[in-house]
Amino acid sequence: MEVTEKRIEEAKVAYIPYMGSYDKIPELMQEVGEWVSNKGLQMTGRVYGTYFNSPEDTAEEHLQYEIGFAFLGDATPEGKVGIKEIPEHTVLAAMHKGPYTEVGPVIHGVVDYAVKNGYDIVGPVTEVYLNSPLEVPENELLTEVQFPVIKI
Secondary structure, eight states: OOOEEEEEOOEEEEEEEEESOGGGHHHHHHHHHHHHHHTTOEEEEEEEEEESSOTTTSOGGGOEEEEEEEEESOOOOBTTBEEEEEOOEEEEEEEEESOGGGOHHHHHHHHHHHHHTTEEEOSOEEEEEOSOTTTSOGGGOEEEEEEEEEEO
16 A cells, blocks of 8 residues: 655535434435535535544444535535635545445554654545446445645
């Protein structure tokens, strides 16, 4: 597994925060994607999930995460869809190929790399979904795992 340091450009995102099972992720993705599309906003390709706690030590009903889409244009929060700007930042990133449910070892690998190479992780893990299970078989799914970091 190759871990790289990279800069993530500032982005405006529409997102839905959620607490509960990861089973809701496909539904939330569809909901946010349709909202962005219905507002006539131009998607910029960044579809992500940011996970604020871990299923390894958190009960399913207490899992906290957000699902979002980056876009160009202006929008106002509406209903459960929020709008925010994600500032430019540095991440450690690694690719996972295969089912979303098997991304755990890549997450742990990036954390280990950070510890061994003098990085402080300064925020939650984000998974950027580079293709869709509607377009490719599960074993061809590509997910970039990102942790925001600072070099110490």
